[in-house]
Amino acid sequence: MNVPEEILRAVGSAEWSADHEGLSGDVWHVGSSYVKRAGVDEHDRLLWLGKHFEVPEVRAFADGWLVLADVGAPSLASADPVHAAEVMGSVLRSLHALPVESCPYAATIPVVLEQARLNVEAGLVDADDFDDDHLGATPRELLLKLVATAPTTEDLVVAHGDFCPPNVLLRPDGSTVLIDVARLGVSDRHRDLALVHRELGEEAAGAFDRAYGLTPRPEVLAWYRLLDEFF
Known part of the structure; x- marks a missing residue:
């Protein structure tokens, strides 16, 4: 995977795992974060919706990759x-x-x-x-x-x-x-x-x-x- 350097810095050296509950697609659980290939559509909508509802914190965004905080709650x-x-x-x-x-x-x-x-x-x-x-x-x-x-x-x-x-x-x-x-x-x-x-x-x-x-x-x-x- 060609992961942007900004994304790698945001998650550190934790192990990448695709085995998790409640998410699908190109999503990995990395330490206390989720990393996903999402694009600008989801990034911008998260920022907008976050003014009205709780959504995962965006920790980093680069070249269509998102780093989201692990909310720590089941779906x-x-x-x-x-x-x-x-x-x-x-x-x-x-x-x-x-x-x-x-x-x-x-x-x-x-x-x-x-x-x-x-x-x-x-x-x-x-x-x-x-x-x-x-x-x-x-x-x-x-x-x-x-x-x-x-x-x-x-x-x-x-x-x-x-x-x-x-x-x-x-x-x-x-x-x-x-x-x-x-x-x-x-x-x-x-x-x-x-x-x-x-x-x-x-x-x-x-x-x-x-x-x-x-x-x-x-x-x-x-x-x-x-x-x-x-x-």
Whole structure:
């Protein structure tokens, strides 16, 4: 790995380990830090979101590499599903209550459709990783469906973009930390709700809806689950 010198100085000589809970992709646990290949999108969003919610401290950033402080808390992926759902509902309600005009990042339907198209053209969409109801389709076939069925209106909020149990850390005192925020931006609230409902069982999803305070629209959930196939 060609790791920037600034990143190596920030973490010191501790052993790099890819064996850890709650994170995915190019992420390593190094001493009291996590090192990840993230890019400027996540770096900038961490700094912005950190003004409103607790996020990991950014210890260094260089050439698309991030050094983040180890929060020392497990993710909700290891919690009781109903309890995790209740916590997630409360956290997401607070995130979605942030003023839309305060967020400089756009993830509206035109923006995400263009990103989906670019990902297909770049060969970044893996058809083998599609959800069961989309298996057998090609990325281009799904893209045509995505465009043809896009909602005509949006209920805009500040959305996390990848809101699922592994991306919410829970401290023993009940406080939470949000991670993996590279997709954060102004979007329809169903972009987050769709992933929550996909990840949770029926009982837990009901607990989430009660904590969040809204029953989502099934047809919009389905579209945003389809959208997620491209990211």
